[in-house]
Amino acid sequence: MSISIELKRAVYEENDSRARAINERLRSRGIFTINILGGPGAGKTSFISRVAERLRAAGDKLAVIEGDVASDLDTRFLRSLNVEAYQIETGGDCHLNAPMVEGILGRMTVADGSWLFIENIGNLVCPAEYVVGEDIKLVVASVAEGSDKPYKYPAAFARSAACILTKIDLKEAVGFDEAFFRSGLAGTAPDAVLLPLNGRTGEGADEIVTWLRSVRERVLRG
Amino acid sequence: MHEASAIEAVVKIVSEEVAKRGAPDALPRVTRVRLVVGETTGHMEDSLRFYFASLGRGTPAEGAQLEVRYVKPQLRCTSCQKLFERKRFSFECPHCGGQGVMTKIGSEFYIDSIEVEEDKP
Numbered sequence: 579m580s581i582s583i584e585l586k587r588a589v590y591e592e593n594d595s596r597a598r599a600i601n602e603r604l605r606s607r608g609i610f611t612i613n614i615l616g617g618p619g620a621g622k623t624s625f626i627s628r629v630a631e632r633l634r635a636a637g638d639k640l641a642v643i644e645g646d647v648a649s650d651l652d653t654r655f656l657r658s659l660n661v662e663a664y665q666i667e668t669g670g671d672c673h674l675n676a677p678m679v680e681g682i683l684g685r686m687t688v689a690d691g692s693w694l695f696i697e698n699i700g701n702l703v704c705p706a707e708y709v710v711g712e713d714i715k716l717v718v719a720s721v722a723e724g725s726d727k728p729y730k731y732p733a734a735f736a737r738s739a740a741c742i743l744t745k746i747d748l749k750e751a752v753g754f755d756e757a758f759f760r761s762g763l764a765g766t767a768p769d770a771v772l773l774p775l776n777g778r779t780g781e782g783a784d785e786i787v788t789w790l791r792s793v794r795e796r797v798l799r800g
Numbered sequence: 801m802h803e804a805s806a807i808e809a810v811v812k813i814v815s816e817e818v819a820k821r822g823a824p825d826a827l828p829r830v831t832r833v834r835l836v837v838g839e840t841t842g843h844m845e846d847s848l849r850f851y852f853a854s855l856g857r858g859t860p861a862e863g864a865q866l867e868v869r870y871v872k873p874q875l876r877c878t879s880c881q882k883l884f885e886r887k888r889f890s891f892e893c894p895h896c897g898g899q900g901v902m903t904k905i906g907s908e909f910y911i912d913s914i915e916v917e918e919d920k921p
Contacts, residue, residue, distance in 0.1 A: 580831060584913045585817060589809045589835075672802055703842050704802035707909070729889045732873075733840045736902050761899075765875070765891025768901045 593708055596676035600683065600711030608691040610794040613674075613710055615734050616718030617727075618700030621744035623652045624777030625718050626695050630661045631780075632787045633693060640693040643682055645674040647699060662686075673704040679711050693794070702731035713797045714738075720745040721754035728762030735766035739793065742786065746774045803843055806909070807851035810835065811861050813911055818860040821916065830864040832915035838871045838908040845870075864914075873906025 588594065604611050616622045626642055633640050642663040644653045647670060656663035664686045666678050679696065688694055696712060698705040706715075717738040719727050722745050728735045735741065741763055749756070763772060773789060775782040810833065818827050833852070837843050845868050852866045874883045875891060879898025883905070891900040 579919075580915055580917050582832075582913050582915045583817065583821075585813070585911045586913075587813050588910045589806055589813070590909065592809065592812070671805070673805075675805070704805075707802070707806075707841060726889060732902060733842065733907065736840070736907075761891065762889075765886070765900055766902050768878070768899075 590707065593676045596680060597709040597711045600676060600680055601713065604688075604694065604711060605713070605798065607688075608798060609688055609694050610692075610798060611694040611696065611712045612790075613696045613698060613705075613712035613715045614718060615698050615702065615705045615715060615738065616700065616742075617702050617723055620700070620718045620720045620723065621742075621775070621777045622697050622700070622718045623655060625742050625744065625775060625786075626697060627656060627659055627661065628775065628777060628780050628783040629787055629790065630656070630659070630695075632783055634661075638693060639689045639691060640695065641686065641688045643674075643679065643686075643694070643696045645678075645697055645699045647672070652697065668699060672699055672701050673708050674698050674710050675708045676710050693790075702727070702734040706731070706733040706737055714740075714793060716740050716742060718742045718744055719759075721749050722752050724752075725755040725759040726762070728759065728766045732766045735763060735770070738767055738770055740771045740773055740789065741767070743772055743774045744777055746782070747776050747778065803847035804851050804855070806843060807848060807855050810852070810911060811855050811859050814861045814864075814914055815859050817914060818916065821918075826919075827860055828916040828918045830860050830914055830916050832865045832867060833861060834867045834869065834912040834914070836869050836871060836908050836910050836912045838873065838906040840873050840902070840906045841909050843909070869912070871906055871908050874903055875900035876903050 614622050645666045650665040653663045653665040666682050715738045717734050773786045822828050856862050872885050875886050877893035877898045877900050880896040882895050884894050893900050
């Protein structure tokens with residue numbers, strides 16, 4: 579006899595519940611966690627280093643989890659700036675998931691009240707589908723990638739609280755159409771703010787830090 | 801590539817559900833798995849099928865038919881509030897020209913149901 583069983587079970591339910599547990603644990607210790615999405619070379623690591631130098635100068639504590647398919651170059655770069663960084667090498671997986679973050683958190687120390695930056699694998703597709711314990715997602719997009727990114731990768735933008743627009747010093751050179759980009763962002767993430775950054779000079783980083791502080795305060799207050 | 805980890809999760813859920821419904825040596829046979837996939841999740845049908853066939857091997861999902869129902873993303877116009885499907889490279893409302901925004905419709909990803917054969921009299 580053939581019977582149909584209704585399940586209505588989300589495919590990623592296990593990942594989602596493990597991510598919720600990670601988030602609760604971190605938040606109970608006053609740790610604010612940011613999951614950073616962006617294509618390869620968008621400027622995710624530069625963004626982190628620019629923000630990190632400002633947070634540290636103000637006396638804030640922070641830690642970084644670096645996700646890469648292979649190599650620990652970014653981790654070594656951040657450590658050379660005295661940023662506490664830990665590497666997840668996925669060995670092929672194109673996104674981070676909650677169990678990977680759970681694993682590395684068990685091997686690192688994050689001080690209470692810290693900022694925790696999680697740099698996802700350079701990819702705008704599947705990282706959007708996975709929560710890893712974050713309070714917010716940010717998407718980093720560079721003007722050099724073109725102004726059509728929100729139209730082509732709507733999910734990554736839709737789930738982000740802000741879009742960091744990097745390499746703004748190249749705007750003219752690459753013919754970046756900001757109006758088209760903004761209207762794509764308005765369609766995918768109407769509540770997201772657009773924050774420009776020149777990673778080479780640090781221009782824009784102060785404004786980003788101010789915005790991050792306001793969101794952190796709101797989230798941690800509950 | 802990301803279809804692989806998605807199907808791994810599907811196979812795990814199907815195995816769990818089957819285990820609830822039979823003794824370990826007399827599990828019901830799964831004949832069909834119905835998956836609902838919003839198009840913004842970017843899961844390709846061919847890829848889902850390929851991984852379902854290979855990752856299902858040796859599990860209760862082996863040999864089952866995978867049925868994939870895609871859901872087209874619906875946008876909501878912030879001016880006239882109507883739902884619509886977007887054209888490529890545009891979020892403009894086709895009814896009034898207003899700004900459309902993405903909704904949850906089109907981001908689904910769940911197992912709707914499974915079909916099993918039970919040897920009951």
